[in-house]
Amino acid sequence: MKALVYSPAAAATAFLDLIEYETPQDTEYSCLIKVLGCGVCGSDLLKLERALVKPNTVLGHEMVGEVFEINEALSRKYNLKKGDRIVSSHHVPCGKCNYCLNDKESLCSQFKSTNFNPGAFCEYLELSEDHLKHTVIKLNEETSNLSASFTEPVACCIKAIKKSGLFAHKGSTTVLILGLGSIGLIIGRLINYYRKHKDLLHSSVSELYTQQNYYQEGINLYGCDPIETKLKLAAESGFDKVFNDIALINNAEKPDYIFLSAGANICIDLAISYIRDGGTIVVFSSVPDSAKAFTNNDIYYKELSIISSYSPNLSDLKESYQLISENKIRVSDLISHTANLSNLGEIIVKARKDNGIKVYLDLGDRAVIRPPQP
Numbered sequence: 001m002k003a004l005v006y007s008p009a010a011a012a013t014a015f016l017d018l019i020e021y022e023t024p025q026d027t028e029y030s031c032l033i034k035v036l037g038c039g040v041c042g043s044d045l046l047k048l049e050r051a052l053v054k055p056n057t058v059l060g061h062e063m064v065g066e067v068f069e070i071n072e073a074l075s076r077k078y079n080l081k082k083g084d085r086i087v088s089s090h091h092v093p094c095g096k097c098n099y100c101l102n103d104k105e106s107l108c109s110q111f112k113s114t115n116f117n118p119g120a121f122c123e124y125l126e127l128s129e130d131h132l133k134h135t136v137i138k139l140n141e142e143t144s145n146l147s148a149s150f151t152e153p154v155a156c157c158i159k160a161i162k163k164s165g166l167f168a169h170k171g172s173t174t175v176l177i178l179g180l181g182s183i184g185l186i187i188g189r190l191i192n193y194y195r196k197h198k199d200l201l202h203s204s205v206s207e208l209y210t211q212q213n214y215y216q217e218g219i220n221l222y223g224c225d226p227i228e229t230k231l232k233l234a235a236e237s238g239f240d241k242v243f244n245d246i247a248l249i250n251n252a253e254k255p256d257y258i259f260l261s262a263g264a265n266i267c268i269d270l271a272i273s274y275i276r277d278g279g280t281i282v283v284f285s286s287v288p289d290s291a292k293a294f295t296n297n298d299i300y301y302k303e304l305s306i307i308s309s310y311s312p313n314l315s316d317l318k319e320s321y322q323l324i325s326e327n328k329i330r331v332s333d334l335i336s337h338t339a340n341l342s343n344l345g346e347i348i349v350k351a352r353k354d355n356g357i358k359v360y361l362d363l364g365d366r367a368v369i370r371p372p373q374p
């Protein structure tokens, strides 16, 4: 099969090289998935740029696919057959360790060691029975491949919002999203949705509403990014105010919650200096130079909470798919560039030049890489 692999020499194509790769096989305890599409995550780009993976690694985890080979036993057990469209996250938590028992599934050692074989920037991948048991979600007919590919990133954002405690805040409050790429925009759209809907069935965000009989109408939702097109998209996404410079936020508008979705070294310092006393900063992106330190006393005297959120829990994935498949959160317009296996590297480079939002690898149509039929 064709696969895009990490190649340190391929700087002109975002360090991606298209090669012939051994096609994985299904086994007694796994099935074979034909990849239909995959979102390109900021973390994939970081791994490529900073050489965080070995040469010839196949990346890609925001995968949507189709069951291609599955044995009868697994088919019966998990109610899946050839041709069913699915999404699955790449890591599977064990469900038993201390981290899993305390809603920190992304820290579980099994979570970190499990993955697709080999990844999703390719034509086929092998999914283990653990994936079938815990992470696979069968798609309904109405949900497009592209929208379904957002299940994992939207789930990451749902977890971050839950961890922030924003919806347990009493009285009115202000939240600032620093960095309005796809993740920042998704967080904003989710907050905008949750602040208007108290009737969610399965979410712990909604449990917070009912436990406290408290409908959080008083959330001011602000966003900040230097790029005009992103500010425009944020304004259309339900943000109440957008700023191209954090210094434009006046004292009365200071946020109680800041989500860091920007990935620049300076952001944590900016957040600490602009947040209201007692505020919460949610670290939600990696930065190039993590040696930077903030001051002990800024945190201590302002009584700040600095928390982080990394990867989703299984319950967040289910909630995410529910929101996407019921069209409660809009995602498809966040794809600014679409690519195929032959040109993904070039399109990633172009998307960066264009200040694009997100790139989608579309394998729904294989004509581009298959020789024409006689």
Ligand SMILES: [Zn+2]
Binding pocket: 041, 042, 043, 061, 062, 152, 153
């Ligand atoms: Zn991701």
Ligand SMILES: [Zn+2]
Binding pocket: 093, 094, 095, 096, 097, 098, 099, 100, 105, 108, 109, 110, 111
């Ligand atoms: Zn575990």
